[in-house]
Amino acid sequence: MDKIETVQKEMIAAMKAKDGERKETLTLLLSALKAKAKDKREPLTEEEENTIILKEIKQAEESLAGAKKAGRSDLIDMNERRITALMEFAPKQMDEGEIKQIIADVLRQLEIEKPEAKDKGNIMKNLMPRVKGKADGGLVNRLVGELMK
Incomplete structure (x- = not known):
């Protein structure tokens, strides 16, 4: 249905x-x-x-x-x-742990060990299609930003 x-x-x-x-x-x-x-x-x-x-x-x-x-x-x-x-009708949202796991997968896929600010655009471009509609974009952005500190 x-x-x-x-x-x-x-x-x-x-x-x-x-x-x-x-x-x-x-x-x-x-x-x-x-x-x-x-x-x-x-x-x-x-x-x-x-x-x-x-x-x-x-x-x-x-x-x-x-x-x-x-x-x-x-x-x-x-x-x-x-x-x-x-x-009640919204899709289940991912928690931080699930998002961090997908971020780690994207980093492995892109072969980035220590992400830097210059890598953020490429990381987000590969990450967002995987989490679109399933995770808050602001949370995803914050978690990626934390990796670059």
């Missing part, structure tokens, strides 16, 4: 449970997934679905940050619930 069907079923369940906020969040996610599929004119790949879900999560996190800055507790609560609902 693809994500569109899963989200539709969850949205129907939210409607039956009279959970308006969850229903609205899932409606927005479903709309984004369907719009991308319509533009593409064929079913989405799992990676494309995950990219859309992660984009929606990032937007909610940005809204949450703005709400915290403004001290709006109502918007803070709403965005936290929205993030929680969206996280």
